[in-house]
Amino acid sequence: MKKNLNKDAYAIVTGASKGLGYAYCEELLKLQYNIIAVARNTNSLKELQKKYSNFKIETWDLDLSDLKNAYKLFEKSKKLDIEIVINNAGYGVWGYFYQTDLEKEMNMIDLNIKSLHIITKKFTQYFMEKNKGRVINIASMGSFTPGPVFSSYYASKAYVLSFGVAINTELKKLKSNVRVVTICPGALKTDFWNRSSSEQRAKLRNKSKSMSSSVYAKNSLKKALKVKKKNYIIFGTFNKLAKKLTKVIPEHIILNSVYKYQRKIK
Known part of the structure; x- marks a missing residue:
């Protein structure tokens, strides 16, 4: 992947303290971008600051489910030379809709949809003035179909896509x-x-054969930074096949499959 040559250039990553967001931060640092890492608690990013001490790594503790902080993020960063924004912050509320917590769902919608919308709007306008820049929004394979037993999350990611x-x-x-x-x-x-489901389910999913965050971040970022015509990116043979199947398999079969998959662990 082509390395950044502008030593003053910054990339913003939200949801940066763990998992995919943390991995995106590291991949961007390898490409010689300075970083603004945003999360509710950024203590975990001290290791990156030590490892990549020759780059500027700013850590901003902002809870983006509070929409005032989405505006604050833009106002604080617009004076810097921002070239990339990765909207990664988000979570889900798993369970049957009649049982799930409404307050958590509203908080999730504020983070997954409203905050992402504000940040995308502000930085698209900022980038248009320069005719340069890239916003990368993290949706989900769940964007392509309704998600019984994970309904609000799938719906929020359908919005993002x-x-x-x-x-x-x-x-x-x-x-x-x-x-x-x-x-x-x-x-x-x-x-x-x-954050998104029961302790039992979290343990099972994290023991699965799912791809690691670091591998996914490296491969998806490489595509996202160079693509010119594609609107969205799906990485992995299984995921590409699953997307194609949503077009040819009757909806009721897909919904039954998603339902069985999501309810396996209660």
Whole structure:
């Protein structure tokens, strides 16, 4: 992957303290970007600061489910030379809809949708002024189908995908160099399940044969930074096949399959 030559350039990563966000931070540092790492608690990023001491690594403790902090993030960072923004922060609320906690779901919607929307809006406008820059939004393979027993999360990621595809189409029609690219991961070994479901389910998912965050970050970032025409990225043979099957298999079969998959561990 081509390394950044602008020593003043920064990349912003939200949800940066663990899992995929942490891995994206490290991959961007390898590409010689300075980093603004955003999370509710950024203590875990001290190791990156030690390992990559020749780069500027700013750690901002911001809870982006509080929408004021989404605006604050933009205002604090716009004075710097921002070239990349990765909207990775997010979580899910797993369980039957009639049983799940409404307050948690509203908080999830604020983080997964509203905060991402604000940050994408502000930085797309900022990048359009320079005719340069890239917003990378993290959706999910769940973006392509409703998700029984994980309904609100799948729906939130469907928003992220539809939103990003529409914006990126506009940018291409306008002949802009700016891009809003959406990445759709499948199951990964991350901290996501510790916040999004039961302890038992989290243990099972993190022991599975899912791809590691570091491998996924390296491969997906490589594609997301160079793609010009594609609106979204799916990485992995299984995930690509699953996406194709959603177009040819009747919806009720897909919904039954998702339902069985999601309810395996209660």
